[in-house]
Amino acid sequence: MSVTDQEQTAVRDTRWVLPATILGSSLGFIDGSVVNVALPAIQDDLDAGLATTQWVVNGYMLMLASLILLGGTVGDRFGQRKIFLGGLVGFAFASVACAVAPTPITLIGARVIQGIAGAFLIPASLALIGSAYTGEDRGKAIGTWAAAGAITTALGPPLGGWLVDVVNWRAIFYINVPIAAVALVMGYRIASAPGHRTYREFDFAGTLTMVAGLGLLSYGLITAGEGNTVLGVIAILAAIPFAIAFVVIEQRASEPLIPLGLFSSSQFSGANLLTITLYASLSGSLFILPFILIYAQGYSAAAAGAALLPFSILLGLGSRFAGSLAKSIGTRVMLIAGPATTGAGYLVLASLVNSGGYWIAFFPGLFIVGLGMTITVAPLTTAVFDAAPSDASGTASGINNAASRVGGLIAVAALGFAFGGSDLSALPPEALTQSYVWIMIAAAALAFISAATAASTMTSTSGKPEEVS
Template identity: 45%
Template sequence: MARKQTSAPAPGWTLAASILASSLAFVDGSVTNVALPAIKADLSASAEALQWVVNAYLLPLSALLLLGGAAGDRFGRRQVFLAGLVAFAFASLGCALAPGLEWLLAARVVQGASAAFLMPNSLALLGTAYSGAARGKAVGTWAAVGSVAPALGPLLGGWLIGAVGWRAIFLINLPLAAGAIALGWLKVREAGGEGKARLDLAGVAAATAALAALTWGLTVLGAAQPQVTQGLVAVAAGAALLALFLVTEWKRGSHAAMPLALFATRSFGGLTLLTFLLYGALAANFVLVPYVLIENHGYSPLQAGAALLPIPLVLAGSSRFMGGLAARIGPRWPLTIGPLVVAAGFALSARLSSDAPYLTTLLPALCVIAAGMALAVAPLTGAVMASVDSAHVGTANGFNSAIARTGGLIATALLGAVLAAQGDALDRAYAHAALAAALAAALAGIAALVMLKPSEVTGAK
């Protein structure tokens, strides 16, 4: 794929290719949620296995995002971007043709790893194609699609499952990936050549092993019939590997995948905690709501996907206003109030039951959740960038994105008992999970209030 770049950049084509490619990755993280009941029935999957249909994608995506960005710096962002797209397309085909659960999980791992390489480089390519105010607008457009696309995934997936079957949610990736590859190959140009950045393979290996052990341990502990000893051993091993990761990053200094210099300000730590808690709660909700509606309330996959439609609609309609508000008053209060509003929405959703009308229970809850997310999403990226020095802006954004996926990974690992429940017990288990999500979102808002310093998150250092 590597060839000398001589043509002038084509910013519009770069934006189109980046949005199309990253949308594939964003949507594939959520589209499977409405497919879980169909996969469960077709492949005779247990509740624990259903968790891994989601987490087999999130685990490599979370662990390899920083490596994907560093690989682009080392080998060329366009080359790594295209390689990630090609691998994602082949992995999607593998998911669609999976003869059994093991094959599906293996293909999902490759999908997640591929997404980890294409996502950070799709954003980085925008940085080389645009400059000044135009760059801000392009990144804002990319981020807006990234916020709305995961919420649209269940609607698209529900339609495809009803019309064709669950395998179609992966086959649809092929023409979209082909379009992104064609745009990337023919129209995208990257200013500058390959860098000399050294890849932090030891750090990434430790992080991947730590997340894998923690995820497996929490999955075992969160099951309907938990294996306590095995789970605790796995969690302890994950914690030890996480400590090894931190030691490795400290020794590598500025060459680390996660330079500890990122945490020089208290605000960056607060933003990290906020992101982990808020996006973990949101990911759990995106998994459970379609599942409960299909399994317990007689919804079709399309109806379950449409039930989540208020979230992308509210986000799309209010994000621009919320972004302007945050620019005027600073990000601290939006990042405090937004998660608290989300917490109220999760608490409202706990009223969901088989005899409760959608229009008076789930719909208002989802609208409140969406309003809170609209308030929080817009200022988060700017606050992350402002909370670190200029040399670490790109790494900080990549790390924050990885933390958001890690939050979803850990949250999904804790849902085993809910997914194993049936009938009224499933509604009760969902209510408990919704209240736990409300607590996590509220703690995210408190973290913003206590830990964010206005001088560190507005650029006025």
């Protein structure tokens, strides 16, 4: 092949990287937002209780939180393109399994497989961009990827709600198949990344311990929330030895899943604690919102999805501006103001729920929550990168991504306590609304804890620490 032919091939391959990775990663991003809108319909159609809907969300998040760091390592070992394509195929098959699931158990099992596929697909998509672009072009490509992800996430709830109303809830999973197919065709046009691959050891012991510990914690919280307190407490207590074992394994591993040395930085520890508490508040509130809109307010699924648009659009369009602002005034101010604003938004949602229609009862609160999260997300990413040594930036980002999933996992698992084990569809609107108010107050408290964490651990600027040994 001539030099000119090689250059043309490189141009062709790079041209397909962004559309392929945007479509591929959007499967993982959209699925988290779309499924929430469909949960009431899933509950009604499968005659399921609150615990089932919690597991439909948490089965997916459990695998993402536990495996996303391993997914990045596997991509480094076997090639990001190969893992990306494999993740697409796995996600598509799991989506079909979700769509045809005849029982709650089979749906939850298929969601677990979706989460496994997503844990390999998402890190591989970003790594492919990192391999295909350099310098300023890489920054622009990542910005385009992030913006497209925000837009598709914003469009997910109204599209999902419309599909639920026009077809049924199973359509939200079928729609993944053609998206995955197009991404797969594009992905085959991407050249494998040249150069030396990193042959790191796989921390299977740490990964399995993390899955078991988080799984037991989630099961315990959901079971206790249903009213089976004894079994729930036993499961929660059983998670503690796994947490201890995980720390011991990571301390002794030659190439740990989570290098514990990173947490010697108070800023890195604080950023991840902030992430857990803030995303716990967000996941809990977004889980309950479709139920209150559909069951208590009489919205259609499409209207409930559209109701979330102000939040999603604000977050999608404002994050890049927030990142630029953080460079001017520092991350600390924004990481205090952002979560505090988010908490205020939850209090507005709690106080106005009985005050009238959408534009009074929900829009102001959702707008304020969206504003607060917009102020927070980009500076939080910057703070994580600033607190980690340069050779561990990818690992630090992965840990923070996992922390957001862990926060959501715990919050959704604990929601049953707000309903006393009652089935959401069976609750009278007044009781459902009262539970919603308490959940929003709890979300506000978590957001304010996030702001306090930032105040006590963040610095406005920080140099790169020394490399982790």
